[in-house]
């Protein structure tokens with residue numbers, strides 16, 4: 001498929017803030033980041049590092065006036081971006097290309113069901129921050145262990161939160177999938193799911209077939225795939 005080239009923005013890391021043992025916030029400053037133009041929740045950029053690798057990361061916050069961007073990176077220990085994020089220091093250079101991504105529509109939703117692992121939690125939080133206040137929401141998050149839970153969440157009435165500690169006997173994403181396969185899905189639900197590709201696909205099928213949600217009410221994306229570097233879908 002033809003894709004327009006992404007505008008690229010040179011940037012410098014200006015702060016490294018651990019959020020949990022598995023998630024670190026990198027704050028970037030760049031002379032053109034005021035023009036990044038993020039318009040809706042879940043938009044993402046390709047984050048390129050000096051060794052030449054690049055991967056997709058959600059723009060957690062954009063502060064155009066300061067020309068700053070926050071990106072929350074999972075330290076899973078097994079890829080060039082994760083390893084870079086473990087050792088990065090203020091002053092290090094990077095390139096942000098984008099933004100990309102479609103707006104997940106929650107128009108007319110009677111309930112928002114959000115399912116995420118740690119890689120998709122930043123995007124899920126961007127949705128929660130912009131979701132109209134009258135839509136009740138339920139958030140399921142799989143985290144590596146109990147220290148991953150408890151990140152500050154947007155204050156809103158009617159928000160149900162399930163922090164799920166990963167069952168080490170299951171593949172990554174399996175704990176999230178099992179919880180969502182067992183969850184109630186109120187009528188009028190619009191779902192947004194992201195994380196490990198197999199688990200996301202399993203839950204998507206379940207919502208479409210067992211709960212008969214219309215396709216336009218199930219937004220889903222495999223953000224990474226077990227055993228595959230630089231997964232794209």
Ligand SMILES: Cc1cc2nc3c(=O)[nH]c(=O)nc-3n(C[C@H](O)[C@H](O)[C@H](O)COP(=O)(O)OP(=O)(O)OC[C@H]3O[C@@H](n4cnc5c(N)ncnc54)[C@H](O)[C@@H]3O)c2cc1C
Nearest residue numbers: 058074076079080081082119223224225226227228229230
């Ligand atoms: C639209 C979009 C938005 C995303 N937003 C974020 C974000 O905000 N924060 C974030 O951390 N990630 C996010 N991701 C996921 C991120 O792009 C992938 O996790 C990416 O593979 C990380 O690159 P890497 O170099 O660390 O590992 P890769 O070189 O891509 O993979 C190396 C190995 O690590 C495994 N792996 C990759 N990611 C994970 C993981 N999260 N947990 C466990 N094992 C993994 C792979 O299966 C592979 O075996 C997003 C992905 C997409 C598509």
